[in-house]
Amino acid sequence: MNNETDDRSEAVELDPMDPNTMASLKHWGDPLDLPGGREMASDVAIDCGWGRLIFGQTFSNPRELANLLRLEREGRRDIALYVREPHLVLSHAPQDLFMDPSLTFRLDFRRYRKLPARPETLVIRELTAEDDQPKINRLHMARGMVPAYDGFYTKLNDKPELTVLVAEDRHSGEIIGCVTGVDHREAFNDPDNGCSLWALVTDPQTQVPAVGEWLSRHLIEMMIARGRSFIDLSVMHDNEPAINLYEKLGFRQVPVYCVKHKNSINERLFIGEDPEEDLNIYARLITKEARRRGIAVEVLDAEGGFFRLSLAGRWVTCRESLSEMTSAVAMSRCDDKAVTRRLLQKEGLRVPEQVTAGDDETIENFVSRHRAVVVKPARGEQGRGIQVGLTEVDEIKAAVASARAFCDKVLLEQCVSGDDLRVIVIDYQVVAAAVRRPPSVCGDGSHSIGELIERLSRRREAATDGESRIPLDAETERCVRRAGYSLDQVLPGGEWLQVRTTANLHTGGTIHDVTADLHPVLSSAAVRAAKALEIPVVGLDFMVPDVSGPDYAIIEANERPGLANHEPQPTVERFVDLLFPHTRSQNSKHLNQRSDA
Structure with missing residues (x-):
């Protein structure tokens, strides 16, 4: 609150x-x-x-x-x-x-x-x-x-x-x-x-x-x-x-x-109503920063997050943090997770092993080589269709069938343990880094697990302007069941229960800033990945045992990262700097400068 x-x-x-x-x-x-x-x-x-x-x-x-x-x-x-x-x-x-x-x-x-x-x-x-x-x-x-x-x-x-x-x-x-x-x-x-x-x-x-x-x-x-x-x-x-x-x-x-x-x-x-109030929070933060700099804003499609910025004869159309400066080729490289992995591996960056989910033999062979598996659609966003930490062949086959509802091509990926780290790179510089954690509920000895999830989901929704909520779906039920509970059971007081395996914001995950703690090797890998993909604005997903250490595996690249999720880091300021570099000012500072104001 x-x-x-x-x-x-x-x-x-x-x-x-x-x-x-x-x-x-x-x-x-x-x-x-x-x-x-x-x-x-x-x-x-x-x-x-x-x-x-x-x-x-x-x-x-x-x-x-x-x-x-x-x-x-x-x-x-x-x-x-x-x-x-x-x-x-x-x-x-x-x-x-x-x-x-x-x-x-x-x-x-x-x-x-x-x-x-x-x-x-x-x-x-x-x-x-x-x-x-x-x-x-x-x-x-x-x-x-x-x-x-x-x-x-x-x-x-x-x-x-x-x-x-x-x-x-x-x-x-x-x-x-x-x-x-x-x-x-x-x-x-x-x-x-x-x-x-x-x-x-x-x-x-x-x-x-x-x-x-x-x-x-x-x-x-x-x-x-x-x-x-x-x-x-x-x-x-x-x-x-x-x-x-x-x-x-x-x-x-x-x-x-x-x-x-x-x-x-x-x-x-004191200036009156926000003319972009119908945009979502990701687009609205950008348009607010643009107007602060004297850049004109035209909303093209509020529901889709499309708007146009213009200043001194220059126009740039955006969809949230995706702009005309990101080419269609760069976007397609990020859109297909298998393509992303191949390009990063060619650059010498560390990525987990990955195969396309085919027949039963392919699945069984992959599971035999890895203790745990991630199933994900080759295309998609916001964590849809992804299941993490699967170990049994039958549940992997079921997850593959479920993921095909989002994309015909489904990938099996080596499950890498550690923290889920999102690094934002803008104009080939690291601007923000945050650890993402799956949603967990704490028992109070009186409410059922389902009720606790619903209460946490309401708080997450309120804290993120409606962007984050925990679905009471088969994946949530699976996670609760794996811990030995059902949704209608009461969780003992003081006991924590993780209710999703993925840490995506849109399915209830939380985001914790770690920019100041990021190891130089991780920073360098993020910049190299952005250059390999030839994309000026990207959110790179790492799995790391420790953000202050050099070990990592890059698992995905997001061509339209949510910049609002990384406040108070100056992600929005850097984005507008990229689009209109002549509007950059001394007031656009990094967090360590701003926090000392």
């Missing part, structure tokens, strides 16, 4: 139609006397790493608030919340500022109901100096959120108003979520005794359920223990999954608004 890091805070009764609500709103912006002679601080803005959180109720002069917002640093995102008179603030800088189209929600802690136990697979704790902070930044970037600047997290000991929590997958040890809490009493001596939740993010690839909910709950319970009265957050008005979660926790919408500075990060919030 992701609330787009737009979460806020305020001080008002829950029902916006209640007269008490408006009475409470009246004092915002006025200096208040507090018990013990302490006053609420004035003109407060706190550094949150991604930008400044500006408390509007501490400003008495709207012009000063507007001027502060206009001083926003490049690459940051400042937010002014609890602005008493937002229309007056906007009037002082109408060209530079805008009203954020988000909703503010509040949880009165009297409404909160604690659940008895957290899932066994999830650990939630405060961030420590030993945590891999660049990986936390990559989580935010993968969700299109602004990462904290380099060194910010080391300052948390000097910021008592901030609490940063991380969620850790107990099974893998990976950090799969993060949230920031702001204590208003510590920040500006808040007379309303509130706090707020910010920058909630979860790994879009995690298979652990309800990470966002448990991060929110942990923060809520910490703030209750501190004696705070309520917690606020803000969420985009159209983020229905997040809104549904917050309402389930007891949050209610309140009439609180925020003002932001116009910048490239939040451009989509």
Whole structure:
């Protein structure tokens, strides 16, 4: 779950139609006397790493608030919340500022109901100096959120108003979520005794359920223990999954608004509707980057992902990441997996043994030479018709018959063990690398395996804009049965079960960035493969025992790789650089540069 890091805070009764609500709103912006002679601080803005959180109720002069917002640093995102008179603030800088189209929600802690136990697979704790902070930044970037600047997290000991929590997958040890809490009493001596939740993010690839909910709950319970009265957050008005979660926790919408500075990060919030909204996510990311550079976009067939880009008399037609710069010959080389393998083998690259599935004798001879076999259609994409790790002749024959529904020519391939690695090469340079993992479910002791798969499938679909889902088909049933279960059995609590053998995104697989860890031999092999195929944009599928080691086997090449799957690596920027090299700018940077912004 992701609330787009737009979460806020305020001080008002829950029902916006209640007269008490408006009475409470009246004092915002006025200096208040507090018990013990302490006053609420004035003109407060706190550094949150991604930008400044500006408390509007501490400003008495709207012009000063507007001027502060206009001083926003490049690459940051400042937010002014609890602005008493937002229309007056906007009037002082109408060209530079805008009203954020988000909703503010509040949880009165009297409404909160604690659940008895957290899932066994999830650990939630405060961030420590030993945590891999660049990986936390990559989580935010993968969700299109602004990462904290380099060194910010080391300052948390000097910021008592901030609490940063991380969620850790107990099974893998990976950090799969993060949230920031702001204590208003510590920040500006808040007379309303509130706090707020910010920058909630979860790994879009995690298979652990309800990470966002448990991060929110942990923060809520910490703030209750501190004696705070309520917690606020803000969420985009159209983020229905997040809104549904917050309402389930007891949050209610309140009439609180925020003002932001116009910048490239939040451009989509003030320029109006996206003219390419009917395109899928793979095409839409490219057209968005093109328009950012002043390149005109014409949608030719939204359903098929076809569009035309034009600038200064130059036109390029694309289908997602497949463009006119990829020749028909190069495309046909990738389209037939047997041809791909022969060309790569001729180049001296390592590929698994492969034969065309013919008569029973061919199948039996191939199985006798290899412990496990992959059956795949010679043509096809998105993992359709592929079965991995088959060992019995009868099941291989059945898989061959099934694969022929997708292509008459079916291949038998040596099954190579290891991690499924996708490497993106653009303009004969490696731009991104990611390990792909098959979908797995974790038992909770109450739901059937089929129900767990359906729940995970819904989360994968939501995280990928509808591109990833786990089919409850014969292959899923085979994988579950091979593990000794059936779909209607209950999986014991804490036990993990892999439910597919393939790691394709479209059948529920997850993608984990490993660009920084890629061994030079793997990088070199990917570039050599692209050159052998004479293709300028390609996704190469490797099987590797370790991404940081030199051993590999290349199993496929994809002429239309999904660039959206490799965020936050700059795959889309490099693609547009290839098509329109004169639009390349200093702002087009690699991840290690961007994460230090």
